[in-house]
Amino acid sequence: MRKRNLxxxxxxxxxxxxxxxxxxxxxxxxxxxxxxxxxRVREELKKLSIGISYCDKxxxxxxxxxxxxxxxxxxxxxxxxFSKLKWNSFPQPVRWALEAVxxxxxxxxxxxxxxxxxxxxxxxxxSMLVKxxxxxxPGPEMVxxxxxxxxxxxxxxxxxxxxxxxxxxxxxxxxxVATQTPAATPVVTVPAAKPAPKKGNAYVYRMTMYVxxxxxxxxxxxxxxxxxxxxxxxxxxxGWRRKGxxxxxxxxxxxxxxxxxxxxxxxxxxxxxxxxxPRIMPEGIERYILWVEKKNIGGAAGPGSSGMxxxxxxxxxxxxxxxxxxxxxxxxNN
Amino acid sequence: xxxxxxxxxxxxxxxTFLDKSLALKAxxxxxxxxxxxxxxxxxxxxxxxxxxxxxxxxWKKYSKKRNxxxxxxxxxxxxxxxxxxxxxxxxxxxxxxxDPQLYLAVIWSQLLNFSDKDISEGLGVTEGSIRYxxxxxxxxxxxxxxxxxxxxx
Numbered sequence: 445m446r447k448r449n450l451x452x453x454x455x456x457x458x459x460x461x462x463x464x465x466x467x468x469x470x471x472x473x474x475x476x477x478x479x480x481x482x483x484r485v486r487e488e489l490k491k492l493s494i495g496i497s498y499c500d501k502x503x504x505x506x507x508x509x510x511x512x513x514x515x516x517x518x519x520x521x522x523x524x525x526f527s528k529l530k531w532n533s534f535p536q537p538v539r540w541a542l543e544a545v546x547x548x549x550x551x552x553x554x555x556x557x558x559x560x561x562x563x564x565x566x567x568x569x570x571s572m573l574v575k576x577x578x579x580x581x582p583g584p585e586m587v588x589x590x591x592x593x594x595x596x597x598x599x600x601x602x603x604x605x606x607x608x609x610x611x612x613x614x615x616x617x618x619x620x621v622a623t624q625t626p627a628a629t630p631v632v633t634v635p636a637a638k639p640a641p642k643k644g645n646a647y648v649y650r651m652t653m654y655v656x657x658x659x660x661x662x663x664x665x666x667x668x669x670x671x672x673x674x675x676x677x678x679x680x681x682x683g684w685r686r687k688g689x690x691x692x693x694x695x696x697x698x699x700x701x702x703x704x705x706x707x708x709x710x711x712x713x714x715x716x717x718x719x720x721x722p723r724i725m726p727e728g729i730e731r732y733i734l735w736v737e738k739k740n741i742g743g744a745a746g747p748g749s750s751g752m753x754x755x756x757x758x759x760x761x762x763x764x765x766x767x768x769x770x771x772x773x774x775x776x777n778n
Numbered sequence: 779x780x781x782x783x784x785x786x787x788x789x790x791x792x793x794t795f796l797d798k799s800l801a802l803k804a805x806x807x808x809x810x811x812x813x814x815x816x817x818x819x820x821x822x823x824x825x826x827x828x829x830x831x832x833x834x835x836x837w838k839k840y841s842k843k844r845n846x847x848x849x850x851x852x853x854x855x856x857x858x859x860x861x862x863x864x865x866x867x868x869x870x871x872x873x874x875x876x877d878p879q880l881y882l883a884v885i886w887s888q889l890l891n892f893s894d895k896d897i898s899e900g901l902g903v904t905e906g907s908i909r910y911x912x913x914x915x916x917x918x919x920x921x922x923x924x925x926x927x928x929x930x931x
Contacts, residue, residue: 460913491920492913498923499888499916502869504861505792507785511802511857515784518806 450474455485459492645725649732653714654739661711661736662690668707672700677731689737698728712739783829784809786890790833791840792858793885796870800840802857808836826892830900834882841878868923872915880915887912 450458450471455478461467462475478485519527531539655661662683669682674696676682684691696704708714714734725731787808791801812832816825860866873881886892887908894905894912901908 457910457913460909460916466909488917491917494920494923495884495916495918496888496920498868498919499884501861501864502793502889504864505789506859507788508857508859511788512781512784514857515788515802515805515809 450478452478452482452485455479455482456488459485459489463489463492463496645727645730646720646722647718647731648721648723649730650717650719651708651714651732651734653708653712653734653736655712655736656739658685658690658736658738665690665692665708665711665734665736669694669696669704672704672707673697674700674704674732683736689735692732692734692736694734695725695729695731698730701730704732708734783812783825786829787812787833788858790885790890791837793869793889794837794873794882795840796866796873798857804836804840807839808832811835824896826896827899830886830892830897834901837882868919872919872922876915876918880911880918883908883911884915884919888916 455475458467458471458475462472467475475485479489527533534542662685666682669692674682674694676693677695678693680691680693682692682694705716721731723731784805788801788805791804791808792798795801795804809832812825812829815828815832819828883897886897887894894908897908898905
C-alpha cells in the first residue's frame with residue numbers, strides 16, 4: 445500500500461480518531477510520523493489526553509439508589525394535573541362557591557326547562573308568533589273589504605241577476621274574500637286600518653230643483669239624462685214619483701256633466717252640492733241625486749220639505765231602496 | 779425502564795446543568811418523553827438513540843430557562859455522589875463557555891459511553907460530525923483542566 449503523507453492540520457484533526465484507535469494502519473502511521481515531526485501536533489495530543497483523563501475522572505460521579513427511586517416515584521404530568529384537580533385539594537371557600545354555582549344553575553335550568561317538558565307538543569304559540577309578523581301589504585281584496593260598510597254586507601246576497609254584467613268579475617272576488625275573512629288569523633285584519641289609496645270619485649252631487657209642473661218636467665228631465673248617456677244608479681227608475689216631487693238617482697259620463705247642468709237650467713234654477721260618499725265611482729263617471737219638487741207659490745215650499753234626504757238615507761221613505769244598498773254588491777252599475 | 783437508563787439520564791442533566799434540583803426535574807421529564815417515544819416506536823432496536831433524542835429535547839427546553847424556580851423537590855444530598863477529591867470547576871467553566879454541541883457530544887460519548895452511531899442517530903447528524911465535536915470538545919477541556927488533572931493531591 446502506498447504510504448500516506450499528512451499535513452500538520454490533518455494530523456491534528458485526526459488525533460481523536462488516533463487516540464480512540466479508529467484509524468486505519470496507514471493513517472495511524474502517518475499521524476505517528478506527524479507527532480514525531482511536529483511539536484504542535486504533540487501539544488494538541490497532550491490537550492486531548494488531559495481532556496480524556498478528566499472525563500474518566502468525571503465518570504466517577506454516580507447516582508445514588510434513593511435518587512433513582514425518587515425519579516421512578518415521580519408522578520407523570522397528567523397525574524400531577526389530576527392530583528391538583530382533586531376536590532379535597534380546593535380551599536373550603538372555593539368549594540362552597542362552586543357548590544353554590546352548581547345549585548344556582550340547576551335551579552335555573554329546572555325553572556326554565558321543566559314547564560316546556562310538560563307542555564309536550566304545544567309548540568304552536570311560536571308558529572303563531574311568526575305569523576303575527578308575517579303581515580302582507582294590503583292587497584285589493586283588503587281594500588274592498590274595508591270599503592264595504594259592515595252593515596251593508598247582509599244585502600250582498602239578494603243580487604239581482606239582471607244587474608250582473610259578464611265583464612265584471614271583481615264583485616265576485618270581493619264577496620269571496622268577505623266570506624273567507626273569518627277563516628284567516630285575526631292578525632290578518634290588522635292592516636285593514638290602513639286603507640288603500642282611493643281611485644275614482646268618492647262623492648255624489650246632490651241637486652234640488654223647484655218647478656211649477658213636476659209631472660211635465662219629470663219625463664223631459666229623464667229623457668235629457670238618458671240622452672246624455674245617463675243611467676239610473678239605484679233600483680228605481682229615473683223620475684220616480686214621490687209625494688211632492690220626483691226622484692232621480694243616476695250616473696252620467698263626466699264629460700256630459702256640464703251639458704246636463706246646462707240642460708237642467710232651462711227648467712229652473714237648482715242647487716247643487718258636492719258631498720263625499722263612501723261609494724267609489726269609476727273614473728269618468730259622476731253620480732247625481734236630483735230631487736225635483738213642486739214649487740209652492742205661497743212660499744211654503746223649500747228645500748227638504750218633502751224629504752229628499754229621507755229617501756236617500758232610508759228614513760221616512762224607507763220603502764225606497766237606498767242607492768247604497770241597491771248597489772253595494774254591484775258598484776259596476778255606477 | 780431500566781435502572782441504567784435512569785442513571786444515564788440523571789447524570790446527563792447533572793453534567794449539563796450542574797444543578798441538582800434542575801437536573802432532577804429535567805430527568806423526570808426526559809424519562810417521560812423517552813417512555814412515550816418508546817411506546818410509539820414500531821421497530822425493536824437500540825434504545826440509546828431514543829435516549830439521546832429525549833435528553834436533547836428536554837435539555838433544549840430547560841437550557842432556555844435556566845433561571846426557573848427549581849425548588850419543587852426535596853433533593854437528597856446524596857442524590858449524585860461526587861468523589862470528594864474531584865474538582866468540578868474546570869467542567870463548570872467548560873460547560874459555561876463553549877458551544878453546547880461540543881460538550882453535549884463529550885457527555886454522551888465520553889461520560890455516558892454512548893457509541894458515535896447512537897449519538898448520531900439520536901441527533902440526526904453524521905458520525906463524523908459527532909467525532910469532530912467530541913475531539914474538539916476534549917481538546918478545549920484539556921486546555922481548561924489544570925496540570926494537576928482536576929484532582930486534588
